[in-house]
Amino acid sequence: MKSNKSPEEYLKEHADEARAAVTALKNSSNPVIYVGAATCGRAAGALETIAGFETALEENGITAEIRKVGCLGHCYAEPLVIIQNPGFPPLLYQKIGAGEAGILVRSFLKDGSDPCYEYLIGALEADENFPTLMDYPRYLYEKRVVMAHCGLIDPAEIDHYLAVGGYESLASGLKKGSEWVLEEVKSANLRGRGGAGFPAGRKWEIARQVEAEEKLLICNGDEGDPGAYMDRTLLESNPHQVLEGLALAALAVGAEKALLYIRAEYPLAVKVMESAISQAESKNLLGANILGSDFSLAVSVFQGSGAFVCGEETALIESLSGRRGMPKLRPPYPAVSGFAGRPTIINNVKTLSTVPSIIKNGAAWFLDIGTPDSPGTAIFSVVGEVEYPGLVEVPMGVTLEHLVVDVCGGIKNGKELKAVQIGGPSGGCLPASLMDTIIDFDSLRSVGAMMGSGGLVVMNEDTCMVEVARYFTDFTQGESCGKCTFCRIGTRHLREILHSITIGEGLPGDINDLTEISEAVVAGSLCSLGKTAPNPVLTTLRFFRDEYVAHVEGKCCPARMCRTLTAFYIDLEACARGCDACVACCPTESIFTTSNRKKAIDQEKCVKCGECVYACPPEYDAVRRVSPPELIPDQGVEPLPENEKEESEA
Amino acid sequence: MSDKLVTITVDDKEISAPAGSYLLPVCLENDIYIPNLCYLEGMETPPASCRLCLVEIEGRPGPQVSCRCLIEDGMVVKTNSEEILKLRQIAFRLLVSTNDGSCKSCISNRSCELQQIAKFLHQPLRTKRLRHIDRAYPPLIDDHPYLVYEPKKCLLCGRCVYVCNNIEKGYKLSFAQRGMDTIVSFFGSDLDPASAFCKECFACTEVCPVGSLSSKEKWKAFVDGLK
Known part of the structure; x- marks a missing residue:
């Protein structure tokens, strides 16, 4: 079925309709409330916030529309709410629970006078009465390409994506042909965002050149790194961007079948993607003869059962085939012989999400961002001890220091940065002295870490x-x-040795054994899970060897974190007479009153949970930690005699 | 595999073999022993999981598994470089560090491939270099109608799973669990032999290198003989 109309003309009809609908919403005479309700927002209470808005709107007799949008990536400020109130620029508010929702409705929407500056982050558009988002470093330094629309458009409505130019890249790709798409992505040197950084275009070309009856394209959404949630956010916040990238990749490869492999622990992402697929099909953006061309693509969702190793290509294919998810030795590479022996391309969610912008703006534009060998942006989920944790998109080539200090606000509570763990569980730990390391695939690898899928723990x-x-x-x-053998048993030995060291049972040969086993696991393992698993051990041994030695030889934990090697005591000089904030928080009742009515810890009973450190009022800050435990000074502590105790309680 | 012969050099010895053969069987046929556990003759794509058959091949980075390496004319192979010997020894020590039980009371004593490899590598069957890791399984799993499985002896080479699924098409044996808890598992129970759908071919017990999987009958006879 070949039509006279070009794909672009077909798309324009949909896009015009969509723009009209979105403009109507933007110019609505009633307020519109956008609530960030991706999984992260929901965990922070976004659904309660929505309920709060609904109740307050009803009580105050206000008509307003509530829209669930995806995630802006600002985890520290969730639940996030954007309010579009006629007469004001769209305003972004932070930490809006049900109570704050009620206040916003009464003070801002009903009276129209008070925009509640206390909850405000800023205006989305430049405005003389409000700070704008660009006044904040977090917004200023970021370069949003892939996440440009996340949290700003309604993922449940294809119109919102079409209105911002969605599927235009697909239409122009269909017009200019599959070879052009492939060449564009190849010259853009887009490297796989799943971790290894293999150029996506070259991978596509391999599969494109294989003669086969059927080829398959898979979007890898089996994100399993602890603390990483970039893929989930992209799937939930801008599903059509993923689908458009998927369709362009399938076009370049010559695949007519595509699958989204999403882990079952992401139920919302599965739901959002399924609905996005059927909407795209209804507008002929997926399915048979897309936009009147002779390219067809059937897309479906497959739910993975939550094994980390299934993120590995060959294990993912095994799992898709209904077998146990175990990696296979490559070659053959899946691009040549994958699912059911067919050429199979597996691309990460972030890789595919980047494709539409490359096709839209051209390879030269993409090469202008980032570094020559790693063009484009990198998305990190920055977690841990930083002021502003969350999803951050920065151009490749910025330093770790810029990312942690300038973009994410530096270390919380005036503490010092010690290390960043970058690249997920198989990444490496880099010390503060290496914070000038540039973020790109090769620089990180050269210092023993890796880009990984983008987890970063500070x-x-x-x-x-x-x-x-x-x-x-x-x-x-x-x-x-x-x-x-190496991965199964080798990593277990590593864990056993590390565990022994942290509980003060490390043996003199342990540090050498750790090195020897780690190197063997790297050299001998079958798949990349095993080959990279020892990275945290190897990098900490390289950069923090002193700490290992202190644990093994001195039975001392310099960071005073390992419980067995640490003890808590209360500095009687600092402790305030009569204060008993720490007593109530102690789960083992190990804190007692001394003869001079201060507090002390019974070491026999103490389980070293550290609660008293937090309970002690900052103005006293009297709880001290020492390692090894023998370092507790003798302060001549005597318990308060029984007869005086009653007196004080009375 | 084709009829065309190619010549390769293994540890300074020249060998001719059909192009497209895997390196491991070619070496074994030419009396160059390379330790191996998961490989079985005739496997189309060996799983390359035991990692004992690692060798060095000139021009290729890092150690390569010989069971999955197709020979090419002029290939130069080293099976006994210092790095390879060290890796093999570590792999072997890792394997024995999780093994339980004594050889004397084992059904495969003297016919055990692990004993042969230990001899070849000059490594003790009980390593002092590593901590012992106790696997969280009972010494014996005997709920299968025809088989007994001693999980603490099992090296997870996967030969039994391979023959059951790929040769006999029984599709009954499979791996279960993850990490160190991985074991060979099967469906069906002793109480209802029909539920096991096992063909009683016992191919799995014949390929087990260490006597971790045995037919119930043979195992009973062996245990009775010990008394």
Whole structure:
């Protein structure tokens, strides 16, 4: 069915309709309330916020529309709400619970006088009465390409994507042909955002050149790194961008079938994507003869069962085939022989989400962003001890310091930066001295870390690097598929040794064993899960060897984090007479009153939970931690005699 | 595989073999022993999971598994470089660090491939270099109508799973669990032999390198003999 109209003309009809609908919403005479209700927003209480708005609107007799949008990436400020009130620019508010929703309705929407500056972040558009988002470093330094529309458009409505120019890249790709799409992505040097950084265009070309009856395109949404949620956010916040990238990739490869492999732990992402697929099909943007061309693409969603290793291409294909998710030795590469022996291209959500912007703006535009070898932007989920954690999109080539300090506000509570763990559980820990490292695929690899899928954990001086290595090794060894010897048993030994060290049972040969086993696991493992699993151990050994030595030889945890090697005591000089803030918080009743009516800790009973550190009022700050425990000074503590106790209580 | 012969050099010895053969069987046929556990003759795509058959190939980065390496004319292979020997020893130590039980009371004593590899590598069957790791399974799983499985002996080589699924098309044996808890598992129960759908071919027990999987009958006879 070949039509006379060009794909672009077909699309224009849809786009005009969509623009009209969205403009009507933007110019609505009633207020419109956009609530960030992706999974992260919901976890922060966005659904309660919506209920709060509904109740307040009804009580005050105000007609307003409430729209659920995706995630802006500003986790520290959730639940986030944008209010479009006629006469005002759209305003972004932070930490809006049900109570704040009520206040906003009464003060801002009903009276129209008070825009509630106390909850305001800023205006989305320049305005003389309000600070704008660009006044904040977090917004100013970011370069939003892939996340440009996240949190601003309604993911449940294809019109919102069409109105911002959605599917235009697909239409022009269909017009200019599959080869042009491939060449454009190849010259843009778009490298796979799933971790390894293999050029997407070259991968497509391999599959394109294989003669096969059927080819398959898979979007890898099996995001499993602890603390990483970039893919989920993109799927939930801008599903059509993923679909458009998927369709362009399928066009370039010559695939007529595509799958979204999304883990079942992302129910909202699955729901959003399924609805997006059917909407796109209804507008002939997916399905048979897309936009009147002779290119057809059937897209469906497959739910993964939550094994970390299924993010690995060959294991993902095994899992799709109904078998146990275990990696296979490559070659053959899936691009040549993958699912059911067919050429199969697997691209990460972020990679595919980047494709439409490359096609729209051209390869030269993309090459202008980032570094020559790693063009484009990088999305990180920055978590840990930073002031403004969340999803951050920055151009490749900025330094770690810029990302952590300038964009994310630096370390919380006036503490010092000690290390960042970058690249997920198989990434590496880099010390503060390497914060001038440039963020791109090759620079990170050269210092022992990796881009990974974009997890970044920021740690302060209270973090024990041996414990960090133990934590990540515990994760990877538990997620090992058990197939090959080095990964299955080697990572377990690493964990056992690290555990022994953190509880003060490290042996003199342990540090050497850690190095030897780690190097063997890297060299000998079958798949990249095993080959990269020892990275946290190797990098912490390289940059924080002193801490290992202190644990093994001195039975001391320099960060005073490992419980067995640490003890708490109360500095009697600093402790305030009569204050008993710490007493109530202690779960084991180990805090008692001394003869001079201050507090002390019974070491026999103390479980070292650290609650008293937080309970002690900052003006006293009297709880001290020492490692090894023998360092507790003798302050001559005597418990308060029984007879005086009653007196004081009376 | 084709009829065309190619010549390769393994540890300074020249070998001719059909192009497209895997390196491991070519070496084994030519009396160059390379330790291996998961490989079985005739496998179309060996799983390359035991990682014992690693060798060095000139011009290729890092150690390569010989069971999945197709030979090419002029290939130069080293099976005994220092790095390879070290890796093999570590792989072997890792394997034995999780094994339980004594050889004396084992059904595969003297016919055990692990014993042969230990001899070849000059490594003890109980390593002092590593901590012992106890696997969280009972010593014996015998709820299968025809098989007994001693999980603490199992090296997870996967030969049994391979023959059951790829040769006998029984589709009954499979891996279960993850990480160190991985074991070979099967459906069906002792109480209802029909539920197991096992063909009683016992191919799985024949390929087990260490006697972790045995036919119930043979195992009973062996245990009775020990008394």
